[in-house]
Amino acid sequence: MRISVIALFAAAAMAAAPAGAGSLDQAQKGKLIFQTHCALCHDDSEHMLNDNGPALFGVVGRTVGSVQGYQYTAALRDAGAHGDRWTEKRLDDLLRKPTGVYGGTTMPMNFSKVGDRKAIIAYLKTLKAE
Numbered sequence: 001m002r003i004s005v006i007a008l009f010a011a012a013a014m015a016a017a018p019a020g021a022g023s024l025d026q027a028q029k030g031k032l033i034f035q036t037h038c039a040l041c042h043d044d045s046e047h048m049l050n051d052n053g054p055a056l057f058g059v060v061g062r063t064v065g066s067v068q069g070y071q072y073t074a075a076l077r078d079a080g081a082h083g084d085r086w087t088e089k090r091l092d093d094l095l096r097k098p099t100g101v102y103g104g105t106t107m108p109m110n111f112s113k114v115g116d117r118k119a120i121i122a123y124l125k126t127l128k129a130e
């Protein structure tokens with residue numbers, strides 16, 4: 001009896017936690033998506049390791065197709081040569097439909113849910129030197 005009273009009290013205390021405390025924030029949600037949908041091809045560490053895809057540390061604001069040593073398709077290389085940068089808007093478009101932004105790119109992932117794209121971009125924004 002005593003134990004169940006304590007359990008009830010604990011449940012009530014949890015229910016009274018501030019709104020949102022139980023839900024992951026955007027960047028954390030994005031990190032989880034990254035780990036399951038991006039990490040197999042992209043390194044997100046400051047070591048800038050190229051894999052199947054180019055390293056993504058510092059990608060927000062960076063010139064498109066500009067990581068040293070990565071063999072991009074002409075689609076991304078040419079865009080970078082024209083001065084295109086990865087703005088949040090352009091990243092959102094890429095994640096919605098990569099070939100819609102740069103025809104010929106081999107970047108394969110697309111996300112139809114705006115919330116997923118926002119979360120991924122929130123995480124990408126954290127990938128920068130302090």
Ligand code: HEC
Nearest residue numbers: 037038041052053054064065066072073076105106107109
């Ligand atoms: C199966 C492998 C694969 C997966 C999974 C993948 N990508 Fe890519 N990504 C690539 C390849 C390959 C390129 C280079 C495309 C090119 O050169 O046209 C690329 C390019 C990119 C670029 C352009 C980077 C630059 O330096 O210009 C971004 C941004 C990007 N991916 C983000 C992501 C994100 C975010 C995810 C997860 C939601 C993801 N990718 C999942 C293979 C992948």
